[in-house]
Amino acid sequence: MRMSPKAGLLVSSAVCGALALGIAGPVAYAAAGDASAARPASAPAAPVPGADKLAGQAKLLGDAGGVLTPVAALVDAVLKAPDGKLPAADAAKLGDAVKAALAKVTAGAPGAPAAPGIPGGVTGVSGAPAAPDPGAALKAKAAADLQTKVDTLVRTATTGSPAKVATAAQAVLASQVNVVAATLLGGGLPAANLPGLPKLPTVPGVAQVPAAPGA
Secondary structure (H helix, E strand, O other): OOOOHHHHHHHHHHHHHHHHHHHHHHHHHHHHHHHHHHOOOOOOOOOOOOHHHHHHHHHHHHHHHHHHHHHHHHHHHHHHOHHHOOOHHHHHHHHHHHHHHHHHHHHHOOOOOOOOOOOOOOEOOOOOEOOOOOOHHHHHHHHHHHHHHHHHHHHHOOOOOHHHHHHHHHHHHHHHHHHHHHHHHHOOOEOOOOOOOOOOOOOOOOOOEOOOOOO
């Protein structure tokens, strides 16, 4: 069988192309490998200055904020209940949520146990033990007072006495403000810098971090 000149030309071109690719392929691969080997490795990421301290301050605010939600849920449920009376199981569940949140606030208090599995307590971003919270004792005192007031509200909410419920709820809210204030004043947080805000008092022995320049 004879092949036409045109078909023979197409076949010859295809064969030449395949041979060229077969030879050039390993060469190109090797060249790419040499280029990647010659490329310098990327420099290690620089740590954020003061990362451990900033992480500690963020945790302080997070812990304080974490108390607000369960306390608000408890007070709201009691105030909306008929005659301020809740089923004992519901009151206990809401109270337990507050207790769990307060446990986080008091985790750094003097004499508090270290975090499970972490010798020496909670560590910072760098892996080193986090610096002790200078206002831990003040926060622990405020948290303990709030826990007492919450326990009173939980007990009162099961009796159906509106007047006593109102008094207990008022005490809980006041104690909650104390927890937030103790966190803000005793946690070494930056000073507030919004124009028009009054200057906050300081806690003896606890240095307040200056506001960031230009913030």
